[in-house]
Structures are given as C-alpha cells and as structure tokens.
Amino acid sequence: MAGRPFEFPDPSDCSPNSPTVIAKANQVLGNYNRANPTDKRQKVTDPVRNWFNDQALKEGWKTAEFHGSDCLLTADVVLRK
Numbered sequence: 001m002a003g004r005p006f007e008f009p010d011p012s013d014c015s016p017n018s019p020t021v022i023a024k025a026n027q028v029l030g031n032y033n034r035a036n037p038t039d040k041r042q043k044v045t046d047p048v049r050n051w052f053n054d055q056a057l058k059e060g061w062k063t064a065e066f067h068g069s070d071c072l073l074t075a076d077v078v079l080r081k
Helices: 025-035 046-058
Strands: 020-023 063-067 070-074
Touching: 020 025, 025 046, 025 070, 046 063, 046 070
Parallel strands: none
Antiparallel strands: 020 070, 063 070
C-alpha cells in the first residue's frame, strides 16, 4: 500500500508568529522522487538538496537552509497593522 504523496510546503500557510516550516528528510525525498521519477534517491544528497532549495525559492520561500537531511524553510511574512 502506498502512502499519500508529499505536498511541497506552502509559504502562505505561515504567519508572523510562525514563519518557518521544517521539511523532514522523508518529505524532502518524497518531493524529489515524485518530481524526478527517473532519478529516485534513497538519501538526501547534494543533488537532492540543490533541487529542493531551488524548488523552495520557486514556490515562494525566502530561504531554504539544510541542517543535516532536514530543511528549514522561512517565509517572508509581513505583519499588517
């Protein structure tokens, strides 16, 4: 039985009180493997990190920083008064 596919985190789901999301290694790999079906990976390697970072910026994240195999995504959230 296959699990449900990972969705790429959405920066619009963030708020000023919670502007970050941690994408765990299995989420990073799930997104990479879904987008690259002919180049599936089992570990978070440099090509996976590079792809995920580029994709995060395209999706609207301000930064994507890897810490080990997990990625800290930061949204550019504006506080409106």
